[in-house]
Amino acid sequence: MSPRKLGYVVPETLREASEFLREHAEHARVIAGGTDVLVQLRRRPERGGADGLRWLVDISRIPGLAGVSSASGTIRIGALTTHEEIARNPIIRKGAPLLAEACASVGSPQIRARGTIGGNIMNASPAADTIPALVALSARVRLSDLGGTRDILITDIFEGPYRNSAQPGEVLVGVYFDALPPTCRSAFVKLGRREALAIARLSCAVVIERDGAGRVVRAAIAPGACLPMPAQVSSAEEILAGKVPDEATVDAAAREVAEEMVRRTGVRWSTDYKKPALEAIARRAIWRALGVNVE
Amino acid sequence: MREVGPGARTTISFKVNGGAVEVDVSAEDRLIDVLREGLRLTGTKEGCGIGECGACTVLLDGKPVNSCLVPALQVEGREVETVEGLAKDGRLHPLQEAFIEHTAVQCGFCTPGMLMSAAALLRENPNPTREDITRAISGNLCRCTGYHQIISAIEDAARTMKAWGPVASGAGTSEPPGAPVVSEASRREIHSRNSAD
Known part of the structure; x- marks a missing residue:
């Protein structure tokens, strides 16, 4: 497979896993389904491969961790x-x-x-x-x-x-x-290069709770693949809060998600594309979390 | 706690196509290495090696997985099915027959993985729509056919299998009666189609 020499342990309990991980610290890595780890093992260290790794700690047989x-x-x-x-x-x-x-x-x-x-x-x-x-x-x-x-x-x-x-x-x-109460709706919208197997280029998750009058009581908006650290965009959530959202409100909130991305990441070569794309994805996700399907 | 040191080897036991096997592996071996090199089951192909193309798809405890992303040691005690397990008693699986019938095979490199994804689908859902089929093979890339022949073949195989009643599932079970035998004529036909390409 690769030129490195790796060892493999299969702990049966969390205690065994933790003891081994403490002992080997940065030379050990947890593996479960392997869909990321096995790809990274094939990369050269300078391209994000797992440098200095000596042990895989397979936690997939520890009981009680699934479901x-x-x-x-x-x-x-x-x-x-x-x-x-x-x-x-x-x-x-x-x-x-x-x-x-x-x-x-x-x-x-x-x-x-x-x-x-x-x-x-x-x-x-x-x-x-x-x-x-x-x-x-x-x-x-x-x-x-x-x-x-x-x-x-x-x-x-x-x-x-x-x-x-x-x-x-x-x-x-x-x-x-x-668990989200029945007064909540949610949506996840993802933009990839194709339907299957595409790593998200951009995504947006939205949860919106409304009262009987249709006013937004709670909104959570979390874009994916575009912020330095995963986070909610509270400035966009505040635009929706307390309102019965109409088109202008949703547009403003979606625009704010995209503008906040630019504030956090700075202007990059990809900004010309990402800003309007994220705005569109955020708009779609917000509408879907309001119960309206838009394309 | 099982421990296999760097460079060390160990024996794992599991089932392949219904039969128990024991294979010597290192910590770095993947399921595909064990199948192709350890067991000489070369029907399973390695395409990209990073889980993108699906050529190496096999069934692990009945679920389609990329065998290039499964550490060999994780297969201990489990059940693997490969394309070699589809045909029974010299008779091709209805999916294989349908792939030939629909010219769903061109270069053939994606075919074993495609067949295994299709086999997993038909076991779980004997009446798939074209959309179900598209979704089931979305992790299998084919660069020759454009997919339409493959999807039609899977649809057709589903119909054939339904006509036979309850479908045998799992390795080692017998094929429903009346399963077609690959005739000498169809073998020749496949051969001439391939050489004409």
């Missing part, structure tokens, strides 16, 4: 749950439809059958499809280590592109968020 459950309004997704399982899961389709959409848009059937939500988060690709949806849901992630677990906001797990903030020994075990 979706819900208790008193909180949905829990185990780190080893695949995109396919999430996209089909009735709890997710009802309580977080935007995440089901995001998972259904990942890669191809082959990738969705293997890739896990934990891997998608910890790989921390700026183009990860599940991340904008999880950010819009204000999800928390649970990290396990020898001393126990800690929960942090999804946005705090990212340190930069392809860098997560977990400490050596910490394993992501699950994602938690509140």
